[in-house]
Amino acid sequence: MRFARYKNGISSTFGIVSGELLEDIHGTPFGAYEKTGMTHHLDAVELLVPFKPRTFYAAGINYTEHIKEIAAQQGRDPNFPEKPDIGYRANNALIAHGQPIVKPKDATDHLQYEGELVVVIGKQAKNVSFDEALECVLGYTIGNDVSERTWQASDRTFWRAKNSDTFKPMGPWIETQVDLDLMRTTVRLNGAMVSEFSTNSMIFGIETYISTMTKYLTLYPGDMIWMGTDGATQNMKIGDVCEIEIEGIGVLRNPIVEEE
Amino acid sequence: MRFARYKNGISSTFGIVSGELLEDIHGTPFGAYEKTGMTHHLDAVELLVPFKPRTFYAAGINYTEHIKEIAAQQGRDPNFPEKPDIGYRANNALIAHGQPIVKPKDATDHLQYEGELVVVIGKQAKNVSFDEALECVLGYTIGNDVSERTWQASDRTFWRAKNSDTFKPMGPWIETQVDLDLMRTTVRLNGAMVSEFSTNSMIFGIETYISTMTKYLTLYPGDMIWMGTDGATQNMKIGDVCEIEIEGIGVLRNPIVEEE
Numbered sequence: 001m002r003f004a005r006y007k008n009g010i011s012s013t014f015g016i017v018s019g020e021l022l023e024d025i026h027g028t029p030f031g032a033y034e035k036t037g038m039t040h041h042l043d044a045v046e047l048l049v050p051f052k053p054r055t056f057y058a059a060g061i062n063y064t065e066h067i068k069e070i071a072a073q074q075g076r077d078p079n080f081p082e083k084p085d086i087g088y089r090a091n092n093a094l095i096a097h098g099q100p101i102v103k104p105k106d107a108t109d110h111l112q113y114e115g116e117l118v119v120v121i122g123k124q125a126k127n128v129s130f131d132e133a134l135e136c137v138l139g140y141t142i143g144n145d146v147s148e149r150t151w152q153a154s155d156r157t158f159w160r161a162k163n164s165d166t167f168k169p170m171g172p173w174i175e176t177q178v179d180l181d182l183m184r185t186t187v188r189l190n191g192a193m194v195s196e197f198s199t200n201s202m203i204f205g206i207e208t209y210i211s212t213m214t215k216y217l218t219l220y221p222g223d224m225i226w227m228g229t230d231g232a233t234q235n236m237k238i239g240d241v242c243e244i245e246i247e248g249i250g251v252l253r254n255p256i257v258e259e260e
Numbered sequence: 261m262r263f264a265r266y267k268n269g270i271s272s273t274f275g276i277v278s279g280e281l282l283e284d285i286h287g288t289p290f291g292a293y294e295k296t297g298m299t300h301h302l303d304a305v306e307l308l309v310p311f312k313p314r315t316f317y318a319a320g321i322n323y324t325e326h327i328k329e330i331a332a333q334q335g336r337d338p339n340f341p342e343k344p345d346i347g348y349r350a351n352n353a354l355i356a357h358g359q360p361i362v363k364p365k366d367a368t369d370h371l372q373y374e375g376e377l378v379v380v381i382g383k384q385a386k387n388v389s390f391d392e393a394l395e396c397v398l399g400y401t402i403g404n405d406v407s408e409r410t411w412q413a414s415d416r417t418f419w420r421a422k423n424s425d426t427f428k429p430m431g432p433w434i435e436t437q438v439d440l441d442l443m444r445t446t447v448r449l450n451g452a453m454v455s456e457f458s459t460n461s462m463i464f465g466i467e468t469y470i471s472t473m474t475k476y477l478t479l480y481p482g483d484m485i486w487m488g489t490d491g492a493t494q495n496m497k498i499g500d501v502c503e504i505e506i507e508g509i510g511v512l513r514n515p516i517v518e519e520e
Contacts, residue, residue, distance in 0.1 A: 055350050060417075085416040088348040090315050092477045104476060126425075156345040157320075164476040165386075216364060216424040217352045 002250075003029040003139070004173035007046040017042065017173055029138060029174060030122060030221040049096045050141050050174050051120065054222040058145065059209060060087045062202045062228030066114075069232055073110075074153050084204035084212045089145070089226065090163040097171035100257040103238055104164055107148045111236050111256070114145035114229035115187040115244035117199050119206055120174050121223040125214050133210035136219060139176035142244050142252040143226045144169040147233075169242075169254040178248045180206070188243040189234060197230035199246055262510075263289040263399070264433035267306040277302065277433055289398060289434060290382060290481040309356045310401050310434050311380065314482035318405065319469060320347045322462045322488030326374075329492055333370075334413050344464035344472045349405070349486065350423040357431035360517040363498055364424055367408045371496050371516070374405035374489035375447045375504035377459050379466055380434050381483040385474050393470035396479060399436035402504050402512040403486045404429040407493075429502075429514040438508045440466070448503040449494060457490035459506055 002017035014029060015022040022040045027033025029051070061067050061081055071078035095101070103111055122138025146168065151161035162168075183199035204212075209225060236242055236256045244252045262277035274289060275282040282300045287293025289311070321327050321341055331338035355361070363371055382398025406428065411421035422428075443459035464472075469485060496502055496516045503513045 055352060057350075081416060086419045087417040088350065088419075090317075090348060090477070092315060092480070156341060157347040159346045159348075159473070160476045165478055213419070216420045217350070218425055220352070 001139075001176045002173045003050065003176070004171075005048045005050050006040075007048060012048050015040070015045075029176075047097050047172050049094045050171050051222060051224075053091055053094070053224045054220050056089045056091055056224060056226075057213070058087050058089045058226040059084070059202070059204070059228040062204060063197065063230030064203065065197070066228065066230045066233070070149075070152075073149055081203060084209050086209060086213055086225070087158075089168060090159070092165055093163045093168035095166050095169050095254065097169070097252050098254065099169070100166065100255050101144075101146055101169060101236070101242070102166045102257055102259050104148075105259045107164075108150045109235050109237065110149035112147050112149060112233040113187055113189070113195075113236055113242045113244070114147060114233060115185045115195065115246075116143040116145050116229050117183075117185065117227045117246060118143040118170060119210075119225040119227060121219045121225070122221055124221065125210065125219040126217075128211055128214045130207045130211045133207040133214075136210065137206070138221070139174040140178050140246075140249055141170060141174050142172075142246050142249055144242060144244050144252060144254065145226060145229060146236075169252055171252050172250050175249045183247050183249075185230075186245045187231075188245070189236065190240055191243075194234050195229075195231040201230065202227060261399075261436045262433045263310065263436070264431075265308045265310050266300075267308060272308050275300070275305075289436075307357050307432050309354045310431050311482060313351055313354070313484045314480050316349045316351055316484060316486075317473070318347050318349045318486040319344070319462075319464070319488040322464060323457065323490030324463065325457070326488065326490045326493070330409075330412075333409055341463060344469045346469060346473055346485070347418075349428060350419070352425055353423045353428035355426050355429050355514065357429070357512050358514065359429070360426065360515050361404075361406055361429060361496070361502070362426045362517055362519050364408075365519045367424075368410040369495050369497065370409035372407050372409060372493040373447055373449070373455075373496055373502045373504070374407060374493060375445045375455065375506075376403040376405050376489050377443070377445065377487045377506060378403040378430060379470075379485040379487060381479045381485070382481055384481065385470065385479040386477075388471055388474050390467045390471045393467040393474075396470065397466070398481070399434040400438050400506075400509055401430060401434050402432075402506050402509055404502060404504050404512060404514065405486060405489060406496075429512055431512050432510050435509045443507050443509075445490075446505045447491075448505070449496065450500055451503075454494050455489075455491040461490065462487060
C-alpha cells in the first residue's frame, strides 16, 4: 500500500495512492485510519513530505563504491566502517517531491545527489533481534541526501554540508510492500542516468542496523533511517532536475534553483 | 517566567512555576496560553521533559578546559574548534528531572556527566544577525549530556556514547529571564561539587551559533541548542545522584541505576 501526505486547503492529510488516484483517509498510516470517500487525481494535489519524522537517523557511509568515490574526491584513502554506527540528519532540510533544492549563495559547484532508501519505522522497538527487525518497519520511501562536498570535507559535523534548508528531498510516498533484494536505485540528472545500484547491497543491512540500534535506543513510530548511497555522484547545477527512482516505490524528482 | 510541563492524569500540560506553586495553563509557552485557575504544589506533581523538542542541536565542544580534559582522557592532543559547527543529539535519550539515568549493561565505568545550558528557540528564524540572535530565544533550561567515554572514542558518530536511552536528562523547566554573563554552572555528585564554571564563557557564544546556523538553516519554535560543557568530568556509578545547577534556572537532579 502507498501512503502519501498532501496539502488539503490550509492543512494536510494522508491518502492512499491507487494508480493515478489518491483516496483521502482520516487518521495516519502510523495508527488507525479510515477512508473518507474523497478521491483526488494525483496530478491535482500537492504532495508533502510523506510524514513528519520524529528522529532522523542516517547510516551515512554504507556502500563500498560510494566510500571509494568520496575518498577519491577528497584525495584520501577510503575508510570502510567496521560497525553500524548510526548518524543523524535534521528535519529543517526536508522538502517534498517536486519542491526545489535551493543552492546556497556561497556553495561551491560540488553540490551532489545521493539516492537513498528510507526506512520508515511504524512500531516502538527496543532490543529486537536481527530476525524480528523488519517487524517494526511500516514501509519505505526515497531520499536524496544532497551534499556540498567542500563543506563535507571542512565541517566537523555535516550540519551545513548535508542539512542546509532544502538539502533533504524525500518522497513521493511511503510504500509498505517491497522486495528489498530485487530493488535497484537509479539516479537521473536531466533525464540521463548517472548512477545505478542494487538498493539492498549495503555493507550493513536494515536488520543489522535496527537490531544494533535498538540494543541501546528505542525506535518510535515516525522515526526514519536513511540507509546510505552507492556509486558515482556528480555535481548538480542550477537549472538541473534530479530524479531518484527506486523500483517498487516510485520516483523522487526535484529541480535545483538559485538562492534568492 | 518559568514554564514547566507535568503529568496531568494520563496526559501532559504546561504550567507556570511561581515559588513552590505550579499554575496550570491552557496552551503552550510557544504560543498563546491562559491560566486555567488550577494550582498545584510543585512537590505534588511529576515534572516531564519541559517540552517536546523539534530538532535537537548540540554544540558539543565549546569550552576550552573540557576539550583539554577529553583529549587527555583519550591520550591525544586537544583539537579546538575553528568555527561553530553545530551537531545533533536524539530525542529518544531525553528524560525529565528526577528520572533515572540507566547505565547500559555493557557500558564501561567511564559514564560521565556534562552540565550544559540549553537554549530553547521560541520563534522561527532565518538569516538573523548576531545582534538580533537572542530575539528568537524563548528561554533556557539545563541539560546533562551523559557520555560513555569509551564509546565516544570508538564510535564514528556519538549515537551510543551520547544517545543511548536516558542519556539526556533535561529540565526542570524553561526559565525565560536570565542574566547570561552572571550565571555559573555547578555539577554535584552525591552532594559534593565536582565541576564549576562560568556558563557563558563559551568558545562560540549563543549569538554566534544562532547567527551562523541561520545563514543556512531555519530554526523553528521548539528547536533547542545544547551549548556544551566545561571543566572536569568524572565517572558516575550506579547509586550515584548527579545534580546540575545553573544559577537563575534551577537544579536538574537524576540518579544513576543499573539496566535491568
